[in-house]
Amino acid sequence: MRRIHRTGRDWGTDLGLVLFAACFAAVSSQSIPVPEDLGRGWRTLDQVAGGLGCAALLLRRRRPVPLAVALILAGTQTHYMTGPAMVAVFTVAATRPWRATAWVAALVFAPLPVFLWQLPDMPVDRAGSALTYFALIAGAIGWGLFRRSRGQLIASLRARAELAEADAEYRAERARMEAREEVAREMHDVLGHRLTLLSVHAGALEFNPGAPRAEIERAAGVMRESAHLALRDLREVIGVLRSGSGLGEGERPQPELADLDRLVAQAREAGGRIELTGPPVGDAPPKLVGRTAYRIVQEALTNVRRHAPGAAVDVRVAGGPEDGLTVDVRNSRPPARRTEPADGVTGPGPGGGQGLVGLAERARLAGGELTALPADGGFRVHAWLPWQS
Structure with a gap:
């Protein structure tokens, strides 16, 4: 019973x-x-x-x-x-x-x-x-x-x-996870770019300790500035993680398509051979589209410095409200390596392709698509993003 x-x-x-x-x-x-x-x-x-x-x-x-x-x-x-x-x-x-x-x-x-x-x-x-x-x-x-x-x-x-x-708890947890994934993408894009510049200049000084004083001072200044910016970005990301929120639009200035000139100039100062065509003159694309295009170019340049040091890079950004925004980054075959590369990069470094996976996800969230494939001995990153006026 x-x-x-x-x-x-x-x-x-x-x-x-x-x-x-x-x-x-x-x-x-x-x-x-x-x-x-x-x-x-x-x-x-x-x-x-x-x-x-x-x-x-x-x-x-x-x-x-x-x-x-x-x-x-x-x-x-x-x-x-x-x-x-x-x-x-x-x-x-x-x-x-x-x-x-x-x-x-x-x-x-x-x-x-x-x-x-x-x-x-x-x-x-x-x-x-x-x-x-x-x-x-x-x-x-x-x-x-x-x-x-x-x-x-x-x-x-x-x-x-x-x-x-x-269901509400699940949605809240999913929102927190998406926010943290956004933070992780920002950390990868920003810190990866800063630290790669730092590694390039440090490797150059290590390989050529007898360089002229002016060149050493310029490299040290770039390293100090890159380290300062990396620490600032890291503090911002840690602050976001502690607060439990995502990266909002108004929490810190976000890069836009117009900032590509400054990004390419920094890469050129690090010794990169980069040709930039665009971005188109006229109406600016939506902030999400512009920021996504900026991050695509940033990650592509970072990957070139890591995996193909010394290769020439051609960056083309074109489009408009009717056709959408097209981002195309190509690098040529890297030159033959010497015993110690002049830029201090000794190998591909960490990453394992996660940056390209993150870029594809960024493009998808913006409503576009991204492909990254070898091309003519080098590599090509091509993305299309919708531009809704």
């Missing part, structure tokens, strides 16, 4: 229903017709049976259907069983499946057709008592069904609320 664990509230409910059944029996005792030939002894036996029926209601949670059947059958012979029977059928209707409730209701109302057929010849007090019994049992079943439907509705609403809360 399955053990039922009752809380204090459950015990209070059960004792209240037992008290209700007992009070109902006591209040209705005066209206119960008792045949004269049975006498006082039958009433006493009826009262004892009613008390046992009330006590049996403590089993209503464990065996509600057998209890209801037993009390209904006993109620056909014992008038004081009406109260316990009402509670029992209410419990079945409120807690058991529709099939069990239907069987119990069928058992209760099975004598009804015979009773209605005999009603014209039945004494008034007995007919009234029987009609009251059927009405009370029907009311108990109806109230139980109402409680059951209400409980199911509340459970459904609670499940929906929990589902909505879980």
Whole structure:
């Protein structure tokens, strides 16, 4: 037998229903017709049976259907069983499946057709008592069904609320993850560019320690400036991570398409051979498109310094509101390496292609597409971005 664990509230409910059944029996005792030939002894036996029926209601949670059947059958012979029977059928209707409730209701109302057929010849007090019994049992079943439907509705609403809360938490977590991915892309693009410039100049000084003083001072100045900017960007990114928010539009100045000239100038100062065609003169593209194009060129130049040092780079940016913005970065075959490369870059360095994956994702988020493939001994990064005026 399955053990039922009752809380204090459950015990209070059960004792209240037992008290209700007992009070109902006591209040209705005066209206119960008792045949004269049975006498006082039958009433006493009826009262004892009613008390046992009330006590049996403590089993209503464990065996509600057998209890209801037993009390209904006993109620056909014992008038004081009406109260316990009402509670029992209410419990079945409120807690058991529709099939069990239907069987119990069928058992209760099975004598009804015979009773209605005999009603014209039945004494008034007995007919009234029987009609009251059927009405009370029907009311108990109806109230139980109402409680059951209400409980199911509340459970459904609670499940929906929990589902909505879980969905809201999922959306919030997804937004946080997207924000952190945006921070990671910014960190890769910005710090990778700064640190690559720093590595280029440091490698040049290491390879050529006897360079003229003016050249050493210029390289040291570029290194100091790159390190300063890298630290500033790193502090900004760490601040964003600590605050738990993403990089918003107004948190710090974001690069635009017009900043490509400055980016290419910095790369040229680091010794790069870069030709820039564009960007188009006229209306500026949307900020997201301009920033994405800037990051594509920035990452492409960084990859050239890492993987093809000394190679010539051709950067072309063209387009307009009708055709969209096209970004094309090509580098030639890098020159043959000496024992120690002049730019201090000794190998591809870390990255593993994650920068190009991030660029493809950036282009997709902006509504465009990006391809990166070897071309003519070098490499080509080509992107198209929508330009909606």
